[in-house]
Amino acid sequence: MDLYRNLLLAIDFASDANMLCQRAAKMAEIHGASLSLVHVVEPIVTDSAFDTLPPIPVDFEDVHIQQARNQLDQLRQSYDIPEENTFLEIGVTKHEILRVAQEQSIDLLLLGSHGRHGIELLLGSTANAVLHHATCDVLAIHLKKQ
Amino acid sequence: MDLYRNLLLAIDFASDANMLCQRAAKMAEIHGASLSLVHVVEPIVTDSAFDTLPPIPVDFEDVHIQQARNQLDQLRQSYDIPEENTFLEIGVTKHEILRVAQEQSIDLLLLGSHGRHGIELLLGSTANAVLHHATCDVLAIHLKKQ
Numbered sequence: 607m608d609l610y611r612n613l614l615l616a617i618d619f620a621s622d623a624n625m626l627c628q629r630a631a632k633m634a635e636i637h638g639a640s641l642s643l644v645h646v647v648e649p650i651v652t653d654s655a656f657d658t659l660p661p662i663p664v665d666f667e668d669v670h671i672q673q674a675r676n677q678l679d680q681l682r683q684s685y686d687i688p689e690e691n692t693f694l695e696i697g698v699t700k701h702e703i704l705r706v707a708q709e710q711s712i713d714l715l716l717l718g719s720h721g722r723h724g725i726e727l728l729l730g731s732t733a734n735a736v737l738h739h740a741t742c743d744v745l746a747i748h749l750k751k752q
Numbered sequence: 753m754d755l756y757r758n759l760l761l762a763i764d765f766a767s768d769a770n771m772l773c774q775r776a777a778k779m780a781e782i783h784g785a786s787l788s789l790v791h792v793v794e795p796i797v798t799d800s801a802f803d804t805l806p807p808i809p810v811d812f813e814d815v816h817i818q819q820a821r822n823q824l825d826q827l828r829q830s831y832d833i834p835e836e837n838t839f840l841e842i843g844v845t846k847h848e849i850l851r852v853a854q855e856q857s858i859d860l861l862l863l864g865s866h867g868r869h870g871i872e873l874l875l876g877s878t879a880n881a882v883l884h885h886a887t888c889d890v891l892a893i894h895l896k897k898q
Contacts, residue, residue, distance in 0.1 A: 609778055632755050636782060719883070719890070737865070737883070737892060744865070746883060746890045 610743070614642045614712040616703045616736070619677050622718070622749055624684075629747055630716050631685045639714070642691040644706045645678050646699040647671050671696065700735035712742055719746035756783045756889070760858040762790050762849045762882070765823050768864070768895055770830075775893055776862050777831045785860070788837040790852045791824050792845040793817050817842065846881035858888055865892035 615630040617623045627643070634641035650667055675694055682692045695702040707715050717736065737744050761776040763769045773789070780787035796813055821840055828838045841848035853861050863882065883890050 609775065609782060629755065636755060719886075740892075741894060743894050744892045746886075746892070748887060748889050 608638070610637045610639045610714040612642070612710060612712045613637070613639050613714045613716060614644055614703075614707050614710060615716045616644050616646075617678075617681070618645070618718075619674070623677070623681060625749070626716070626718050626747055627681050627685050631687075633714075633716070633745075640691060641685070641687055642693065642706075642710055642712070643678060643682060643687055644693040644695060644703055645674055646695045646697060646702040647674050648699060649696055700739070703736050704739055707740065707742060714743045714745060715740055716745045716747060718749050754784070756785045756860040758788070758856060758858045759783070759785050759860045759862060760788045760790055760849075760853050760856060761862045762792075763824075763827070764791070764864070765820070769823070769827060771895070772862070772864050772893055773827050773831050777833075779860075779862070779891075786837060787831070787833055788839065788852075788856055788858070789824060789828060789833055790839040790841060790849055791820055792841045792843060792848040793820050794845060795842055846885070849882055850885055853886065853888060860889045860891060861886055862891045862893060864895050 610633075613630060613634050615626060617626060630641055633639075647667075647670055671694070678692055678694055681687070682689065693706050695706065703715070706712070715736065737746075756779075759776060759780050761772060763772060776787055779785075793813075793816055817840070824838055824840055827833070828835065839852050841852065849861070852858070861882065883892075
């Protein structure tokens with residue numbers, strides 16, 4: 607009986623993505639499973655009702671996406687993750703993670719958790735939704751407080 | 753690098769304890785880790801303000817505890833779990849699970865999750881608290897709806 611064949615690590619570069627990736631890679635190795643990475647960039651919502659806010663530079667989102675792509679590429683190369691197993695998505699974090707998990711037949715979804723002070727998962731408030739709606743196992747990896 | 757050495761599976765006999773135990777045992781085997789079991793019996797709170805409720809037979813709690821002990825023993829024997837790794841606790845479920853996890857230096861806590869309809873973990877409403885306060889990794893094992 608194989609427990610897990612397809613692991614997906616959801617990362618947010620705000621936290622210790624490197625440590626998470628290291629643990630996820632080890633987990634994949636132990637289980638003889640493949641490892642995929644997903645990072646979601648949430649689009650910036652602008653609303654003319656708030657036009658007193660300072661304007662966001664038009665290329666802000668492109669810059670943000672490019673930065674995320676670079677960080678994801680770095681991780682991917684460090685942990686020998688094939689390019690086709692790396693997903694940079696734009697949208698609502700919880701929906702995108704669940705969609706990728708489903709499309710890639712993921713059987714274990716890995717997330718970072720800060721513990722103690724609530725389930726402050728890397729993914730912020732979306733983490734609960736992921737836990738609620740995942741149809742596969744979910745591993746919350748405990749991050750030491752920094 | 754060992755990922756996990758000490759696994760603790762929290763079970764509630766309301767759900768598929770056998771399937772959970774099988775997966776947890778496999779996980780322990782793959783990781784070369786030990787597996788412990790914990791089940792918590794919540795004490796029945798009686799309050800004279802509610803004395804219009806039908807009285808609970810005085811030995812109800814003893815019967816409940818004995819039944820839980822028998823079920824836990826059966827599981828323990830089926831999966832070759834040493835008696836000293838089996839914990840039947842009486843108290844508030846979330847506190848007891850976290851206490852046992854801490855006392856036994858658990859590095860991976862396993863719980864059952866029903867997914868889809870919210871994190872209806874085996875442990876009911878206490879599951880979130882366990883996830884919130886655990887200082888180790890937590891694996892939510894997805895249970896198919898029955």
